[in-house]
Amino acid sequence: MYHNEISKERKIYLKKERRNKIAVTLCRVFFIVAFIAVWEIGGHLGFIDTFVLSQPSRILGVFADFKENQLLLHIGTTLFETAVGFLLGVVIGCFLAVLLWWSPFLSKVSEPYLVILNSLPKIALGPVIIIWAGAGTRAIIFMALAISMIVTVLEMLNGFNNTDKELIRMLETFKANRLQIFTKIVLPYNIETLFNSLKINIGLSLVGVIAGEFLVSKAGLGYLIVYGGQVFKMDLVMASVLILAAAAAILYEVIVITQKLALKYINHR
Amino acid sequence: MNKILEVSHIKVCYQAVNGEVEAIRDVSFSVSEGEFISIVGPSGCGKSTLLSAVAGVTPVSEGKILLSGREVSEVSDDIAYMLQKDNLLPWRSIRKNVLLGLEIRGMITEENLSYADNLLKAYGLWEFRDKYPSQLSGGMRQRAALIRTLAVRPKVLLLDEAFSALDYQTRLAVTDDVYKILKKEKQTALIVTHDIPESISMSDRVIVLSKRPAVIRNIYTTEFDIPDRSPLLCRDHAAFGEYFNQIWKELDVHVS
Structure with a gap:
């Protein structure tokens, strides 16, 4: 039973909850502010070596000189490669997952290969990929694709195979064919699986792109990190890492928001 | 009334890893249009297999099933x-x-x-x-x-333990509701259930199967002199307990 008037106990409970929430936020802010302050002051006082660890104010300087440092070009390059690798990984991965769901025989045959490919550190394929795809953007996208695709296949196939058997049986009682079972039940049932896979893949695509840029690139955040490390410009390295962290968080949030909107629209579970 | 479904001398076997399993042996019965028939039997006796055979999902090894005079050989639209x-x-x-x-x-x-x-x-x-x-x-x-x-x-509606996922009270209300709808629509129905009271109260006839391989032990015609018969009213009728005792004895269920 709900009452319009809030009881004393309810008020205490709500107050406690609100206090807890504020405390968590304050602690989060405190830790990051304290971290930056200690880093900055430590650099000024000399107990932190700014040559090795850089300094917040110097990192800000890199951002201020974004034109000179061509930050927009590097950010754009990495984002473009990530987007292409991610989209290709999702599309090809989903297509293969559908194919394997469609043919349980093919799925059984490919199972050990998929397991091995999934466990293999794809970065080891770097030199091979460069020889196959050439030393350029294609190799970087290929690396991102190699890392994200297998995970998509396994994640989606697992979702497809775990679709409620009773729902499928219900459809079969109406003499549904495989295509109808897929479009009416399996696909809508796995919308959440798809978004979970996208969330994992966006991070993995970034990993693939940065790894690719480490190996072969003339632009991009990975290139900037390697270049900064080679010429001991730690301000540039730290600034690039920060941009990368922000980009990863923003891309992840974009998927979370899209998921919320999509589920609100199609899913009434 | 017209016979819509005729099951004559069917035998159903299926292949398992350990060998061939005979699920149903020499089962025959017929269903008239608009009739409501229940199939009861011990757990795992082959009730659902019988329903699958009628639906054309499971092929029969011997005998035949006729739906509106036509032999059922695959999943039917009817x-x-x-x-x-x-x-x-x-x-x-x-x-x-x-x-x-x-x-x-x-x-x-x-x-x-x-x-x-x-x-x-x-x-x-x-x-x-x-x-x-x-x-x-x-x-x-x-x-x-x-x-x-x-x-x-559909010409025949098959209900496979259709109410067993519901809690007891909802189940009583839903069976009553479903029965009234099916009777109003003059729908022929075949229900598989492990619930004896449900089978008696809902159907015109109750087929009692034996343990596997399932054979028909008996077929009871449930008659209640109630003007507007419904499952809930049947449960209150004096004859209900009698039917229950007979079917219970026939099932011969023991805890082992």
Whole structure:
């Protein structure tokens, strides 16, 4: 039973909850502010070596000189490669997952290969990929694709195979064919699986792109990190890492928001 | 009344890893149009296999099954199933759920749409047609599932433990509801259940099967002199207990 008037106990409970929430936020802010302050002051006082660890104010300087440092070009390059690798990984991965769901025989045959490919550190394929795809953007996208695709296949196939058997049986009682079972039940049932896979893949695509840029690139955040490390410009390295962290968080949030909107629209579970 | 379904001397075997299993042996019975028949038997005796054979899902090794005079050799459009759970798709509105069978069978026509809409209107779901399954009670969901099967206008409706997932109180109400709808629609139905009271109260005849391989031990015609018969009224009738005792003895169930 709900009452319009809030009881004393309810008020205490709500107050406690609100206090807890504020405390968590304050602690989060405190830790990051304290971290930056200690880093900055430590650099000024000399107990932190700014040559090795850089300094917040110097990192800000890199951002201020974004034109000179061509930050927009590097950010754009990495984002473009990530987007292409991610989209290709999702599309090809989903297509293969559908194919394997469609043919349980093919799925059984490919199972050990998929397991091995999934466990293999794809970065080891770097030199091979460069020889196959050439030393350029294609190799970087290929690396991102190699890392994200297998995970998509396994994640989606697992979702497809775990679709409620009773729902499928219900459809079969109406003499549904495989295509109808897929479009009416399996696909809508796995919308959440798809978004979970996208969330994992966006991070993995970034990993693939940065790894690719480490190996072969003339632009991009990975290139900037390697270049900064080679010429001991730690301000540039730290600034690039920060941009990368922000980009990863923003891309992840974009998927979370899209998921919320999509589920609100199609899913009434 | 016309015989719509004739099962004569069927034997059903299936292949398991450990060998061949004989599930049904020499089972014969017939069902008249509009009749409601229950099949009861010990757990794992082959009740659901018998239903699958009638639906054409499981092939028979011997004997034959005739539906409207034609031998059943594959899944028939004239048969519809109602399973344990309502299996309504949570992402579809109630009306779209009800139309699912018609969509699958490629039977979306003006006439069929208006038939399905009329069923929704007749059984109190029209106002809920744009709602989603999660917004309906268990009983209403089961009713929507029943309308989904009736919408394809099957000659015979098969109910495989259709109410066993419901809690006891809802189950009593839902069986009463389903029975009234099926009788009003003059729907021929074959129900498999492990619930003896449900079988007696809902059906015109109760087929009692033995342990596997299932043979028919007896067929009881349940007669209650009640003007507007319904499962709940049957449960109050003096003859109900008598039928129960006879079928219970026939099943010969022991805890071992």
